[in-house]
Amino acid sequence: MIHLPPSAIGGLLALVALASAPGIARAQADIFSRDTVSGVVDLRLGVADGEPSWTQGGFGKTRFGSDGDGVAGRFKAQADLVWKPRFTWDLGAVVDLQAQPDQTHGVDLGEAYLRYKPVPHGDTRFTARLGLFYPEISLEHSGGAWIPQDTITPSAINSWVGEELKVVGLEGRVVHAFAGQELSATGAVFYYGDTAGSLLAFRGWSFSDLKSSANGHFDLPPLSAFMQPMQPQFTTPVHEIDGRVGWYAQLGWRRHGLSIDLTRYDNGGDRIGADANNEWAWDTRLWNLSATWTIDPDTTLRGQVMSGQSFMGYSTPQIWIDDSFAAGYLLLTRKFGADALSARVDGFQITDNSWQAIDPNRERGWALTAAWRHGLGEHADLLVETLHVWSDNDARPRTGFGARQSQTVVQTALRLKF
């Protein structure tokens, strides 16, 4: 079995581009024109109270945190450079080079895939992609840079999609239009999704716009004494360990004003497979139901619910990690000309089905988000967001904090687009 490491994908796409530039009729290819390159620079100011963020070694749910005593302010800058070459009129690629300096690989590939999209000649159209990409589960993210549209911080569900559900795979989609409606069916097989579930089990849900990078890893909050010998203090989100293929399938239906998608994902992991660092192949499966209701041309209500299970390790006699997880949100967005106001309510929980006494992972919580997006012309957006999270996490006392914590983060982001 040959697996293409994610780090090789960007190089391969660049090679395809260079090789095809002279080979394909010049008229067909558009490799390096201005139209193929775009980007976003995000300048961020955040103020937070509460415990340290999970990105700083704590159990804090948000990207910004404090030391648990007072309020801390931070500045962050990040960027995405998106390259969309077209090799023929039907075949192109999407490459997102992301810079998130607070990650282990501050500059790395976000997504990199070939896409095949022939012009439809009837009511049924077919598209496909091959490479490193996110399954289309999030209703909040869009564009080549895969950024939340109307808020700074995505919901719990889509924060996790951004952290752990990226895959290296082959995806095909068929969309059939009839009587003012569309039915779609999507299927994919993938590798490099083996560690999905690690962050949910060892940290819990989060609210952050950090996107897993192709080669980087995320540090974990302090592990239990039971887990320390079995798991390193980090997880590699794009990682192939067991050589087994995973899959997902999606059915969608949409008509004027309403769309519904149902996704089944199964990373097919061998839960007793481990690599040299003791990172394990998790067995993680989930259902996701998404719906968008366009109430009127300026008002949209979006919602998702997700429910799944994760298993990791041997049965001794209980499986080391046996979790059930669930989350949901409703997001209402109303546009007023160049402005958009959004309000979101999130609920989330993790049920721990094994080793509760010595390795507790149970969690429950909720969050409220309010965001204002103000368009500053064609090339800039200003966003202001306040996010309040309350959570009860049985692992949290390991860091000296009580299990129940609440936290408020106020952020402003200036997004410069080119």
Added chain:
Amino acid sequence: MRLLAFILMLLSFGSQALAADLAVTVRDARGAPVKDAVVMLYPASGTPPVRVAGPYRMAQHNIQFDPFVLVVPVGATVSFPNLDNVRHHVYSFSKPHPFELKLYGHDETRTIVFDKPGVIALGCNIHDQMIGFVRVVDTPFAVKTDANGLAVLRGAPGGKASVKVWHPYLKGPGNEIAMPAAVPGSGTGALTISVDLRPPPDHAHGY
């Protein structure tokens, strides 16, 4: 001979006196004016043949189709100039006239002749957000509504007629409704039509 000329003159005056304008205002369920609705009139006495004049143009400008809705008579030649610097891959799979145009930037133009009446829904395979429509009509009395929801059909023969209103998001079979109308013998008649619109479609997210 003079008498014959006189009679012909009378007849022509008479027929002019029997032609009139019909001002049709289209409003939505909330009473707001509906822009880009195509109002078509079919006189009961028979629909005269269409007149192809032109030029007819569906541009691509700022990654949008411009205009959003273009009304053309059957047999019209429509040009598709690309006014953007980027390329567009314009297509339609609508039954009256499926086609595909590969348009490089820098003002490249191609033309299509639409020889059957109907609705041509346009898309761009590169820019999914681009949506446009060509309404090919088989009556000389067809005008789309302006920002005030107003369409004035000029020089229609007086008497009974059928009026059809089409809009891409109108609720109804074929996104169209039809109703009887009366065109006055002279002057300008007025008609207000109320329609139900759906929100614009939410296309499957693509890449």
